[in-house]
Amino acid sequence: MRASPINLPRRTLPPARLYCTGISDDAVGSSKLKIFDRSLKRKQRDRAAWLMQPKPKDSLVDSVAENLLDRLEDCKRTFSTAACLGGSMEAIRRLLRGRGGIEKFIMMDASCDMVNLCKRAEKDSPNENVETSFVVGDEEFLPFKESSLDLIISNLGLHWTNDLPGAMIQCRLALKPDGLFLASIFGGETLKELRIACTVAQMEREGGISPRLSPLAQVRDAGNLLTRAGFSLPGVDVDEYVVRYSSSLELIEHLRSMGETNALLQRSQILKKETALATAAVYQSMFGAEDGTIPATFQVIFMTGWREHHSQQKAKRRGSATISFKDIQNQFGNN
Template identity: 40%
Template sequence: MEAIFDQALVETNRLRTLRMPQADFLLKVAADELAERLGVIERRFDEAVEIHGYHGIVADALQRTGKIGHFTRIETAPAFAKAGDVFMAAPLEHLPLEAASINLAVSPLSLHLTNDTPGVFVQIRRALKPDGLFLAAIPGADTLQELRDVLLQVEIERTGGASPRVIPFADIRDVGALLQRAGFALPVTDKETYTVRYDSIFPLMRDLRAMGMANPLVARSRKPLSQAFFMRAAELYAERYSDPDGRIRATFTVIYASGWAPHESQQKPLKPGSAKARLADALKAKPLD
């Protein structure tokens, strides 16, 4: 399988988030959303794992629901551990979890950076006990669409060609297919779109670096960009994506996904032909000849 992401650079970008002023607004939004979804489930999860959640914001929010017993955090380096954490260090694509060892797995805003995403889904599925729950927040396809458009246009203007400057993000249908392929029961996906406003492109790009979202693509251009390139990008961004007050818009789409490790107690679809009443009768519709 050809690698899309330079995993060494992905890990370097993640570590940089510890040295920069935190831009954790998207993690906080995901934390609130995932905690709300967990909170309405009428059960307790004795063994839970947060999988590559950066600074533990999501883990903290989920623990406050009172639904979790023992919580373990996994991140790419020990530097992410906080006082009181039960912590394991592991790369994005290799989870140090035994089969059927946990009741709940939560992945906040990291699965979009894996090369073998189907394989990671399978690892999570195997780690769950029967009737265990997987929750994920994954940046979706419309994320940073304005920045992608602007950087592409400026590079075409200046060089006549283009290289990938913004990473590809998954479509909601792709995430649903991954859940099914990995063997999850009762898969559910939905998405939310958030618009964040900035004074210009420059604080947006600083936030992306502080979020660990600098470009880690293997196919990225290694040629340094000039100040003139970014000034033109800022000009074009303001022309195309600014509000009447002059501030620019940046779109972030988050796909929320859930799936359960199969268990005999779960609801199952009826077998074809097993219905006791015809749909036409239920709808009081006249059947076609």
């Protein structure tokens, strides 16, 4: 009877989810809904590892990673043990430059090729004074011991998890008290132009629409997510990047090299050439600039949260005030 759910085939896995979020009492109502095909995402990230091979430099990813790592400099404390979860973690490693005082750095991705790429890159240009280790793991099933990490960074990866609250709860549990969770995900405005172009073209050519782009979290959800996962001092902010491409094909190539292509379970398996060309035409005519380039919006939501610790500031108990606001107003307000 023990662990029968894990008996090889992938489709029998969902019950195993009980093991992972079940250990925490506050993992209430974690959704069993499957939206994304995680094994396909893994393959796409394998492909991304190959596509980014000659030069793993991507200005969009790099600026997001830079922005994310910048937050480490705002923290007074250092983080000796840090984990970097899947998504664009190569950029994180490359741009780290000693920030956050990290001594032990663990990089985890679901894609073996991506991890190997990072390992090779680490050999070529090691981060000084950082002991880097590598793990192949799934964000939905974090393999980290409870209270073992000072910092968890996730750069553009968590928006592909089926159970984002569950994944974040696992992150919180893996953190030590006063540990920092730092994540960036793509938000709902991302690729809105492509979303519109796909819909229009599909309506026109096929008389109906199928999901081509995944549902993404909205900004207002992000704060709720952090609170629901039990992080204290939650902080959310948003940045919008507009990237200009010379054609929509270039946009798709870029998405491929980031591993950000469609991985919805309910996706349509075929894309007719006609529809694809129509989408490109619609995109060009609706959003194209005069110089022939097309813009694509990427909305990035940055989330920060801390694992609770007694040293953190918190609101005082209700009714514990000793001075009335009226007195304060009398003192300062009326002169």
